[in-house]
Amino acid sequence: MNQILILFAHPAMQKSRINRILIAPMQEHTAVTFHDLYAAYPEFDIDVQHEQRLLTEHDIIIMHHPMFWYSTPAILKEWQDLVLQHGWAYGSSASALRGKRFLNVLTTGGGEQAYSKAGLVGNTVRELLVPIERTAILCGMHYLPPFVVHGTLNMSDVDATRHAEDYQRMILAMRDDEIEWSKIADCHRINENLDDVLTRNGGSQNA
Amino acid sequence: MHDGFFYQAFIYLSAAVIAVPIAKRLGLGSVLGYLIAGIAIGPYGLGFIGEEGEDVMHFAEFGVVMMLFLIGLELQPSLLWRMRGPILGMGGLQVAVTTGIIMAIAMIAGLTWNISLAIGMILALSSTAIVLQTLNEKGLMKTDTGNTSFAVLLFQDIAVIPMLAALPLLALSATNAVVTSGDDHSTWISGLAVWQQTLVVFGAVAGIVVGGRYITRPVFRFIASTRLREVFTAASLLLIIGIALLMSSVGLSPALGTFLAGVVLAGSEYRHELESDIEPFKGLLLGLFFIAVGVSIDFNLVGDQPGMILSLVALLNVVKLIVLLILGKVFRMGFDSNLLTAFALAQGGEFAFVLFSFAIQEGVIPAQTAAPLIAVVALSMAATPLLMIIAERLILPHIGTPERDEEREPDEIHGENPVIIAGYGRFGTIVGRLLTANGIGTTVLDLDADNVDMLRKLDMKVFYGDASRHDLLHSAGADEAKLIILAIDDTEKTLEIVHTVRKHFGHLKIMTRAGNRLESYKLLDAEVPHVYRETFDTSIRLATDAMELLGSHPYQAHRAAMIFRRRDEADLLELASMRHDPGAYITTARERIQDMERTLTNERENPGEQRDVGWDSESLRADFGESATD
Numbered sequence: 001m002n003q004i005l006i007l008f009a010h011p012a013m014q015k016s017r018i019n020r021i022l023i024a025p026m027q028e029h030t031a032v033t034f035h036d037l038y039a040a041y042p043e044f045d046i047d048v049q050h051e052q053r054l055l056t057e058h059d060i061i062i063m064h065h066p067m068f069w070y071s072t073p074a075i076l077k078e079w080q081d082l083v084l085q086h087g088w089a090y091g092s093s094a095s096a097l098r099g100k101r102f103l104n105v106l107t108t109g110g111g112e113q114a115y116s117k118a119g120l121v122g123n124t125v126r127e128l129l130v131p132i133e134r135t136a137i138l139c140g141m142h143y144l145p146p147f148v149v150h151g152t153l154n155m156s157d158v159d160a161t162r163h164a165e166d167y168q169r170m171i172l173a174m175r176d177d178e179i180e181w182s183k184i185a186d187c188h189r190i191n192e193n194l195d196d197v198l199t200r201n202g203g204s205q206n207a
Numbered sequence: 208m209h210d211g212f213f214y215q216a217f218i219y220l221s222a223a224v225i226a227v228p229i230a231k232r233l234g235l236g237s238v239l240g241y242l243i244a245g246i247a248i249g250p251y252g253l254g255f256i257g258e259e260g261e262d263v264m265h266f267a268e269f270g271v272v273m274m275l276f277l278i279g280l281e282l283q284p285s286l287l288w289r290m291r292g293p294i295l296g297m298g299g300l301q302v303a304v305t306t307g308i309i310m311a312i313a314m315i316a317g318l319t320w321n322i323s324l325a326i327g328m329i330l331a332l333s334s335t336a337i338v339l340q341t342l343n344e345k346g347l348m349k350t351d352t353g354n355t356s357f358a359v360l361l362f363q364d365i366a367v368i369p370m371l372a373a374l375p376l377l378a379l380s381a382t383n384a385v386v387t388s389g390d391d392h393s394t395w396i397s398g399l400a401v402w403q404q405t406l407v408v409f410g411a412v413a414g415i416v417v418g419g420r421y422i423t424r425p426v427f428r429f430i431a432s433t434r435l436r437e438v439f440t441a442a443s444l445l446l447i448i449g450i451a452l453l454m455s456s457v458g459l460s461p462a463l464g465t466f467l468a469g470v471v472l473a474g475s476e477y478r479h480e481l482e483s484d485i486e487p488f489k490g491l492l493l494g495l496f497f498i499a500v501g502v503s504i505d506f507n508l509v510g511d512q513p514g515m516i517l518s519l520v521a522l523l524n525v526v527k528l529i530v531l532l533i534l535g536k537v538f539r540m541g542f543d544s545n546l547l548t549a550f551a552l553a554q555g556g557e558f559a560f561v562l563f564s565f566a567i568q569e570g571v572i573p574a575q576t577a578a579p580l581i582a583v584v585a586l587s588m589a590a591t592p593l594l595m596i597i598a599e600r601l602i603l604p605h606i607g608t609p610e611r612d613e614e615r616e617p618d619e620i621h622g623e624n625p626v627i628i629a630g631y632g633r634f635g636t637i638v639g640r641l642l643t644a645n646g647i648g649t650t651v652l653d654l655d656a657d658n659v660d661m662l663r664k665l666d667m668k669v670f671y672g673d674a675s676r677h678d679l680l681h682s683a684g685a686d687e688a689k690l691i692i693l694a695i696d697d698t699e700k701t702l703e704i705v706h707t708v709r710k711h712f713g714h715l716k717i718m719t720r721a722g723n724r725l726e727s728y729k730l731l732d733a734e735v736p737h738v739y740r741e742t743f744d745t746s747i748r749l750a751t752d753a754m755e756l757l758g759s760h761p762y763q764a765h766r767a768a769m770i771f772r773r774r775d776e777a778d779l780l781e782l783a784s785m786r787h788d789p790g791a792y793i794t795t796a797r798e799r800i801q802d803m804e805r806t807l808t809n810e811r812e813n814p815g816e817q818r819d820v821g822w823d824s825e826s827l828r829a830d831f832g833e834s835a836t837d
């Protein structure tokens with residue numbers, strides 16, 4: 001069973017609609033640690049030792065956040081700067097994170113077609129996340145395609161709940177190794193066609 | 208030996224102490240317990256108490272007066288104004304229609320119209336004492352049932368005044384009745400002309416309003432500043448007794464007068480203190496009153512004509528019940544609350560005793576007609592708690608709508624705040640202002656009368672009172688609140704309050720202010736989880752600014768302060784646990800201080816070593832120095 005760490009960052013949960021729905025089922029699964037960074041460090045006083053210990057204890061690291069300015073909310077940047085220390089996370093002798101899997105789970109205000117060559121944004125989400133992908137790879141982790149919920153601004157609660165169910169299915173499948181890791185790599189986003197990448201067992205059991 | 212004061216007190220108290228807990232345990236409610244206790248010790252029970260029960264009843268009626276004062280305290284005038292619809296509509300119609308129907312029945316039974324009208328008026332009244340006490344105990348006061356019952360009862364209390372005036376006029380057929388004959392009830396003002404009487408009555412009411420507004424406050428403040436609790440209690444009692452005397456002397460109902468005084472004082476800072484001072488007296492006197500009602504039931508009479516008396520009780524209940532049910536329907540009450548209200552109000556009231564004896568004196572109703580009716584009223588009062596139980600347990604579950612409770616409107620009469628702040632000096636004010644500014648309601652208690660007065664002038668809702676008294680916390684809404692913040696500057700007192708809160712309001716979270724390290728330890732020893740040293744954060748801010756003034760980069764100063772704070776708070780917890788061992792304490796304290804200095808020095812001089820290492824590129828340069836060009 002894989003241990004999963006969700007590093008969640010949303011600075012204004014009282015205003016959140018979609019992420020609130022997405023995280024609702026995440027607090028209660030064994031082997032899944034839900035870690036709300038803004039709640040833990042309201043003054044950005046990130047406890048580096050604690051964070052490094054958490055990273056060591058988990059096999060799959062997820063950064064879950066809304067897209068802010070084609071990037072992450074500020075605390076995730078602070079987290080990377082402070083926690084991914086040279087000599088511990090990367091560098092010629094560092095190995096703490098080597099071999100772990102890493103992915104982003106994110107929500108975007110813009111719709112899916114905006115995030116394409118021909119779209120309004122002109123870049124894919126994957127392209128915009130390149131700094132994080134590079135960081136993960138530098139630390140020796142396997143970077144997986146993101147789980148993206150597009151078009152949050154006028155999304156209905158019903159659709160959001162459907163995404164929350166997919167999110168949960170993905171998390172549980174990853175935990176129980178019921179996902180085809182080799183197949184994922186080719187996805188644009190993992191939830192493009194979730195049923196295709198979940199193995200028989202994982203797909204039906206948690207549907 | 209039967210007339211010793213202590214003997215009587217002993218009998219009454221033992222009856223109450225035995226009967227009430229048993230009744231409560233059986234789910235019958237305290238009122239029924241008291242009534243049964245009264246019957247048991249009365250002339251037809253064990254015979255411990257004889258005729259003197261009557262006198263006790265008159266004395267104990269004062270409990271009703273106190274109860275109305277307390278109710279008034281909870282009612283802001285604006286709220287009362289908003290309730291004028293139900294009071295006049297539902298209340299007025301209830302009295303009018305019930306009077307009419309009972310009068311008709313009495314006439315059919317062969318009584319003359321004037322006697323019938325008098326009986327109708329008297330029996331239209333319900334029992335404020337029994338209804339409110341029962342509803343309170345069942346937690347129904349804040350519901351529709353509670354509001355409507357209260358409105359009807361209030362109207363009835365007001366209606367007593369014109370009834371007292373009207374009864375003598377009904378004596379026209381009685382040969383020997385002279386309007387001025389009722390010496391007992393006529394007062395000095397009955398010698399005055401009608402316009403003078405009216406003037407006196409209005410003067411008395413105006414006196415209560417004006418006096419309550421402008422005189423009680425400075426007086427209470429003066430008394431409160433002596434910090435003698437019993438003197439304040441004495442003053443509260445004095446206020447109520449004074450008003451009651453004033454009201455009776457001008458021929459008004461004392462209950463109404465104190466109710467008015469309560470309303471006037473509802474916005475006052477002494478509200479919670481008054482409430483908790485009067486509450487125990489009210490409780491005891493009401494209990495005594497219920498016992499006295501039990502004692503006074505004339506079972507001889509009942510025994511002589513059991514069939515007639517019991518069918519009259521049933522008739523009275525049914526008539527009132529039906530009238531109330533129809534009115535509730537007309538006023539669009541929900542089915543369940545309508546039913547409960549009707550069952551609650553279906554009895555005769557304590558005013559009936561007063562009015563009957565008055566009517567007998569005035570020659571309106573012959574004594575032999577009134578006697579069985581008095582027994583009927585007493586029995587119907589005793590039946591109320593039973594009827595309520597029947598309505599709640601037997602009727603509602605079958606034909607009621609079970610979810611009603613959930614959709615009921617949020618309550619306005621008692622709307623209490625989630626936070627109680629004890630102590631509103633330099634510390635508490637800042638806490639309170641920040642919370643209030645963010646829409647979190649706070650109820651504030653302070654023991655310094657001058658301070659309370661000052662804050663009131665600044666339009667802050669602050670109440671005078673000692674937060675270590677559990678009854679005061681209760682009136683301040685501790686049952687509903689979630690958090691209590693102890694912001695007073697006296698650790699012993701804080702500990703006392705912590706103790707009280709733990710004992711009586713276990714659900715309340717506690718946050719405390721502490722003066723210094725030593726006081727923090729005491730609080731931590733008492734296992735208070737949230738302790739705040741009053742000067743700690745300010746000192747840290749000053750030190751941070753000092754570093755800046757001396758040229759440190761502001762952000763570095765800020766980070767240093769953050770480390771310091773976190774470390775020091777962790778140290779505080781550690782040291783608290785070993786402070787009783789002086790040797791270990793000193794050693795550890797010294798170590799911790801050195802640790803802290805080392806941490807911060809390292810941070811400054813040798814940034815690779817301790818914190819915020821991620822922002823450091825020294826080792827990066829060493830590791831990747833040569834290939835840094837890509």
Ligand SMILES: Cc1cc2nc3c(=O)[nH]c(=O)nc-3n(C[C@H](O)[C@H](O)[C@H](O)COP(=O)(O)O)c2cc1C
Nearest residue numbers: 016017018019066067068069070107108109110152
């Ligand atoms: C400061 C800020 C920056 C944002 N930047 C982007 C952006 O660059 N691209 C985008 O598609 N949506 C952007 N959004 C929209 C958020 O991604 C969107 O509100 C969020 O996904 C909704 O999730 P929530 O309901 O949980 O808050 C931004 C929102 C905020 C508040």
